[in-house]
Amino acid sequence: MDREEGAVGWASRESAAEPPVYPAYAVPRGIIFDGFTERRLETSEGTVILSFPILSRSKIEEIAAKVTMNRIAYLAGLRTGEIVDVIDAAVQLWTNPDYELRRKAESWLPALTGYDRDMIRLELKRFMRLFRRKELLRFLEEELDSSAVLDEFRPRRTGGMGRAYGPELIYQVGSGNVPGLPVWSLVMGLLVKSAILSKTASSEPVMAVLFTESLRQIDPKLADSIAVLPWKGGSLDLEAPAMEAAEVVVAYGSDEAVRQIRSRLPEYKRLVSYGHKISFAMVGREALTPDRYQDTVHRLAQDVSTYDQQSCLSPHSVFVESGGSVPPQLFAQLLAAELQRFQLRKPRAAVTREEAQAIHALRNQYELAALNGAGTAVYGSKQGTEWTVIYHPSGEMQASPLNRTVHVIGCLSLEETIPAMPLHRRYSQSVGIAVGPARLQRLAGCLGAAGINRICAVGQMTRTPAGWHHDGRYNLLDLLRWTDMEWSAEQGAELYDPDME
Structure with missing residues (x-):
């Protein structure tokens, strides 16, 4: 990846003399960083260097505005089936054992987490299959009866019409205890057509980045509605602009971490939390x-x-x-x-x-x-x-x-x-x-x-399985707001039809 402008390539420096440098972040095209820090990682395939951008309040504000604007310009106009097809195409890449990003995940995650390599390989393969097309369609139907309600007003059983809308921007606070978990949040956000600002955990900062890169290989415009950024938990100067920009915050972590987020979140903003269980x-x-x-x-x-x-x-x-x-x-x-x-x-x-x-x-x-x-x-x-x-x-x-x-x-x-x-x-x-x-x-x-x-x-x-009720709740429904168009509005509109007698 070019180290000055987001998402235009993958490796930024690779030579016989120096280890390759890879981004531990994903941002829309056009985002420029002023500087980076680096982390050396000894993997089964040799030494790599992970690059972390130096962030500031103004940079978080800029990125949040960028992904939100990109969502309005492209993602919000897609039909749900089109989004499912993009996610499925990215997941199909991961079903190939020789896929470059899968190989990197299988090499980097053991070095970052300490988990056994064979365990990660097997569990990651099973986990990614949750997001194939048939599983996503099953998941959507389980919660919404018809995913068309995310695309247009649909008839309601009680009369009138209804439509569901996802948040303009979701701020996701990831957990690093289980590799791949942030991918679940990314997929949920995309299915409801939300821009996403995801903060990764320091113990596992790469899986969400790798998956976003897979999405970019399929549909760069869709990937431009996602930002995956690493910063230390508790950095209030960086968390504050993310919370201010987001309509909904999704947080994984300890009860104390969730409590801290809740205490700083304005009452009119929603928090979907997954604490200690x-x-x-x-x-x-x-x-x-x-x-x-x-x-x-x-x-x-x-x-x-x-x-x-x-x-x-x-x-x-x-x-x-x-x-x-x-x-x-x-x-x-x-x-x-x-x-x-x-x-x-x-x-x-x-x-x-x-x-x-x-x-x-x-x-x-x-x-x-x-x-x-x-x-x-x-x-x-x-x-x-x-x-x-x-x-x-x-x-x-x-x-x-x-x-x-x-x-x-x-x-x-x-x-x-x-x-x-x-x-x-x-x-x-x-x-x-x-x-x-x-x-x-x-x-x-x-x-x-x-x-x-x-x-x-x-x-x-x-x-x-796909469609399980995490913590006994819905997943997509917790993110949505609804607009009801009552029967009286439909009947009233008929009065203004020039052909109506």
């Missing part, structure tokens, strides 16, 4: 028969290991029912062994000193409880904190310090654990469930009433 799993005796328990353990270990539980969809606890061929404590031991196998194949990312201390503290707490006759047991990796399984003979859902640390809680029946779940309603997210069909509907109904908003199979907890 925790998930858990439930394993019934039907999944613990001699021919099924090994697969059940493997699937659960996969849910725990994927992105080291950093996703809000990852299980913190698993309730294991007594009465199967494998009792709950043996299940905990088997899960520990399977996590060790995952560690050998797909090693956990390095953790900070504080994260390691939190895991050691948890282990010490329950080892001491075991000595005092509580019936608990701790199974942990021998050389460090790579994985930990805490066994409880009974009890309620427990939170985890993450990084492949999970609680296994025994119970006489899964049903008996549900009454305590409303106590955790504020933070409850997904449940991975392994039971037979005779119990699934009844358990699902009880879980929904207790505040759970997603129920899926064990092994699929971190892999959401």
Whole structure:
């Protein structure tokens, strides 16, 4: 990419003497920066340098105005089907293992996040397929019945006509715990024909940039309605103009980060936030028969290991029912062994000193409880904190310090654990469930009433389908405003038809 003018190329400097320099930002054509800082990255394909623009309040204001103007000039005039086709064409590029930007993502993301390369390759491939044409159409129909309501006034069941409008500009505050998550926000914004100003996380500043570049390869005018910029969280001088320019703010992050944004946002502006959530799993005796328990353990270990539980969809606890061929404590031991196998194949990312201390503290707490006759047991990796399984003979859902640390809680029946779940309603997210069909509907109904908003199979907890209700809400509808044209307006217009008698 040219380092003075946005989005006119990809690599800005590449020679035998110096590593290539790539932008860790995406802006519309015509945007010029006064300076840059650089970050050296050692990847599996060699050394690269990521370039970060030096930003100011006036530059944020300029970029916000530019993407908004470009939206009015082009994006707002597209039909939803045309936008879907552009996104699908970009995603089709990513289905090719040799696609340049996919190869860069698979090389850069492990170096930036510490996650295993094979894990990123597999999960990123699955994630990008959520945005193929058929999935986007299914997603639109799930929320809107007809996507035409984004293009024109359509008849309403109650009479009259209605049309939905997306915000002129959405300011998105990304999270870096799960690679690719900012792409979800970009796609949602484009589907409602909004200009987008996306702030990336310092721990993962490239995936939104790479995807925007893919869109640019398909439709440069559409990509000119997107700006992806990196700056340090809490930089009020940069966040303020972004909030002032945006009609809606979409924020991912901790509860405290979301609270800070809410406190600075004017009351007349909307905040769509996704804060701290925790998930858990439930394993019934039907999944613990001699021919099924090994697969059940493997699937659960996969849910725990994927992105080291950093996703809000990852299980913190698993309730294991007594009465199967494998009792709950043996299940905990088997899960520990399977996590060790995952560690050998797909090693956990390095953790900070504080994260390691939190895991050691948890282990010490329950080892001491075991000595005092509580019936608990701790199974942990021998050389460090790579994985930990805490066994409880009974009890309620427990939170985890993450990084492949999970609680296994025994119970006489899964049903008996549900009454305590409303106590955790504020933070409850997904449940991975392994039971037979005779119990699934009844358990699902009880879980929904207790505040759970997603129920899926064990092994699929971190892999959401298109159209899922994030945090139990709609995705597109939370962004839209509506205009109703009542029947009286239609009838009144007939009075002024010169051919009307």
